[in-house]
Amino acid sequence: MNSMIYKKKGPLTVFLVPALLFMTVFLYYPFIMNIINSFSNIAGLGTAAMGVNTPWYQNYAKLFSDPNMKTAFGNTMLLMLLTIVFQVGIALVLALLVDNIRVGAQFFRTVYFFPIVISATALGLLFNLIFLYDGGMINQILLKIGIIDAGTLIDWKDEGHFMLTMLSPVMWQYVGFYFVIIVTGLNNISPDIYEAAEIDGAGGLKRVRYIALPLLHNVLCTCLVLAITGALKVFDLPWVMMGRGIPMDRSWLTGTYMYEQTFNVGDVDYGSTIAIVIVVLGVVISQIANRIFKEKDY
Known part of the structure; x- marks a missing residue:
């Protein structure tokens, strides 16, 4: 019965054509129109284009002279690096720890994944309260333990602290996403391999180094590519927390700056x-990442 499904193309077409139409209308058509719009002169949102720009590459030339775009690109690259180190790195450590406990593993899996299911807007408001200048949780804790006093409250959104304030929630939110992927990869490793290693005298750290990490190579490659490309699209949480590029237009990311230019x-x-540019960067960087973190056949 299963083999006959693939010999008869009719049922396959019934399922494939609607999906193709949906992607054409909501993905490919908007993307093509975006390319056309990037060369056009459009006065405002919802208005028709008034012809092609003069010169036609005007907007692309503007990218190189726009200081806010340079800031957004630099912040996004920093976010990408931190994503690799902290999101995937912390997720790997947590997954290895949870995989080695016998009681409460399901509890920790649920707790670590929970931030993913919370609205980014709600998280942004929550962290705004945590980092609030005069009544936020962090300043109140520092006051209680005597590290600061009422005259030296820390403004977590000033030029010296805004990057920590903006990126910490992003790091925290998505650790659980990669945690679940890595835990799934660990669950696919046969217990027989661990038993054989234990007979050969391999302890906890050696099991991680010589068994878990090599067999997780392809899973980690997937996580790294997702983390790298995902950093280019981050928008909601930084926008709720920082809004229109505060302080002094230093907190732009490529996603937030694109929204600002289009809608505001x-x-x-x-x-x-x-x-x-975001799409092109995503494709190019993901291809480079795929070549660097090349998957292996076992």
């Missing part, structure tokens, strides 16, 4: 250009 400034064609 009304420079739709330039916003489309930034969107195209």
